Amino acid sequence: MNKSADIALTLPDGSVRTYPGPVTGSTLASDIGPGLAKAAIVIMVNGEQWDLSRAIEQNSDVAIITNRDDDALEILRHDAAHILAEAVQELFPEVQVTIGPAIDNGFYYDFARPTPFTTDDLVIIEQRMVEIIERDEDIIRSEMDRDAAVKFFQDMGEAYKAELIAAIPEGQAITLYRQGDFIDLCRGPHLPSTGRLGKDCFKLMKVAGAYWRGDSNNEMLQRIYGTAWRTKKELKAYLTRLEEAEKRDHRKLGIQMKLFHFQEEAAGMPFWHPNGWTIYQQIETYMRRKQKQYGYQEINTPQMVDRVLWEKSGHADKFNEHMFTVESDNRTYALKPMNCPCHVQVFNRGIVSYRDLPLRLAEFGSCHRYEPSGALHGLMRVRSFVQDDAHIFCSEDQITDECITFCKMLLEVYKDFGFEDVKVKFSDRPEIRAGNDDVWDKAEAALIAAVNSSGLDYSLNPGEGAFYGPKLEFVLTDAIGRDWQCGTFQVDYVLPERLDAHYIGTDNDKHRPVMLHRAILGSFERFIGILIEEHAGRFPMWLAPTQVVVTGITSEQDDYVRSVYEQLTTQGLRAEMDLRSEKINYKVREHSHAKTPAIFVVGAREEKENTVTVRRLGSKQQQTLDLTDAISNLTLESLAPDQR
RNA sequence: GCCGCUGUAGCUCAGUGGUAGAGCGCGUCAUUGGUAAUGACGAGGUCGGAAGUUCAAUUCUUCCCAGCGGCACCA
Secondary structure, three states: OOOOOOEEEEOOOOOEEEEOOOEEHHHHHHHHOHHHHHHEEEEEEOOEEEEOOOEEOOOEEEEEEEOOOHHHHHHHHHHHHHHHHHHHHHHOOOOEEOOOOEEOOEEEEEEEOOOOOOHHHHHHHHHHHHHHHHHOOEEEEEEEEHHHHHHHHHHOOOHHHHHHHHOOOOOOEEEEEEEOOEEEEOOOOOOOEHHHOOOOOEEEEEEEEEEHHHOOOOOEEEEEEEEEOOOHHHHHHHHHHHHHHHHOOHHHHHHHOOOEEOOHHHOOOOEEOHHHHHHHHHHHHHHHHHHHHOOOEEOOOOOEEEHHHHHHHOHHHHHHHHOOEEEEOOEEEEEOOOOHHHHHHHHHHOOOEHHHOOEEEEEEEEEEOOOOHHHOEOOOEOOEEEEEEEEEEEOHHHHHHHHHHHHHHHHHHHHHOOOOOOEEEEEOOOOOOOOOHHHHHHHHHHHHHHHHHHOOOOEEEOOOOEOOEOEEEEEEEOOOOOEEEEEEEEEEOHHHHHOOOOEEOOOOOEEOOEEEEEEEEEEHHHHHHHHHHHHOOOOOOOOOOOOEEEEEOOHHHHHHHHHHHHHHHHOOOOEEEEOOOOOHHHHHHHHHHOOOOEEEEEOHHHHHHOEEEEEEOOOOOEEEEEHHHHHHHHHHHOOOHHHO
């Protein structure tokens, strides 16, 4: 039996529907049921997303994607971008459109326009988008030859679109999508019509500048960001989430909790206040213990060294713009932007035998980098910072073991600070780099082998390595969902060569060590910033600037409050006492707002019985304990995780 | 660095072409109250900096600085 004209569509459940000729996704969906027809967004045809209106002409495996599928959101957002572009072109005909993809949580569209959009414009544009959704315009797919498409867009005055299409290989068919009078180059797929985006499920968020094709040599376009969701409820939930995240912003909490501040005279360089510095010191002490445990030796090197050293190391070439310099003694000194060259100097002063390797030199190294003004961001991106830096000098065959041990140490540290979710990226050779390809081949292969044996999942980050070697990046996420690189592990064959490091091998000959650059926190500043957001300012006991406040119900208990306070501080606890003649409600409220983890309240009863009533942050429950028990409980809880 | 927005008391913010106001915080006094705000009084500001327009600028204009949102950058 030959029924070749028939088209058989196999659904995910294995059932087959047969049609006498080409059939569209919409037809299929309607045949299955009206509910599905309404919910359908696109159709998967042999693993590819197709528009519902596109005719399927061959036997295929198909699956209808509805707005419940995850893929649907991306399509929805992409549609929202097109509707945005249509609205802008209607309102501002002189504007040229460029690109507008879906992104996490929403979409954007880049426009070329001599004058930027204002926030008032956004309101008007948003209204027009609602109108376009209400018009429920069909979104129609069509194909065009590349050269015809270039001409088509040129004639329309859309130079950017024409440029994009011209970059597509010749002879390839271009897909275009039309909705109303708006027509755009687009891979698709799209929803069947503009009415499928809920008019109360999206919101324009902000305007921003963005370079054409992401290149800072190009002109700046006007980008409009928006968010879009399946339902109004989802949109609202997202906006609420944003608000909540803003409350955790380390810059806000840093001021509220008196942790640190910045000021004009030292842009990007934090002033640490007692509270913030207490946290910093706890972390430093912890890291010092941890490094000792893992066989590191701590050193300290100068804040600035003669430019000559940076020229030898290659930093002057690759890093010049980012170094602060000081003229003195007829020399040019550069504030160190990294510690590595200094560490090599320390290595070079010892006659090191292969028996001494791996040699692990650690420094809480204070660095300065001239970061572009626009890059500064609270504690996350600063111009002066301290790295928990270390360099492991080792032989080639020790790289793998060192990497595995390092990953273990890093995960332990992150866990102790409450971070279980760590992204790992592998970055290979960048375009501008030192060292020849053989060296890079070797370094990349060694690092890949090492990360594989440490069993971590990682993603590839092509071309993002350091100029001297490939690296692993360990990334944590802040409250607003921005990723920040903290830890790093870099294999470096180049610097030992440039700075002439060597050790004596078993053969009594000189050998070049490999240098492994590594950091776990990255910078104390950034790490603390992330820590603040992670805990929303409610630090665990071992990190909290003030661990406990002692206060009395009335001033009758002042002497007892003093005595409790003395005993707490004698135990090494970070205690405060509050002897103000305020009501207990007021004092509890204030210390709760200050995010102090424990409050010891004492009244006449407690004084008589030598007890304290403990109130813990986040709980309304009170617990009266013997003073000695309360103190020993707190002492135990105050231990760092590695000391418990 | 680029585009846009913002910059007023310690903090959060209102306001005006005729040299400023609130709440919290701070100080003093009163109050001694059992777990998220007791009351009264008081101190505190060259309105980010410089120039210009004006009889008069915190307010309008220009430049600079810093912060915020993006972009680029993050060795």
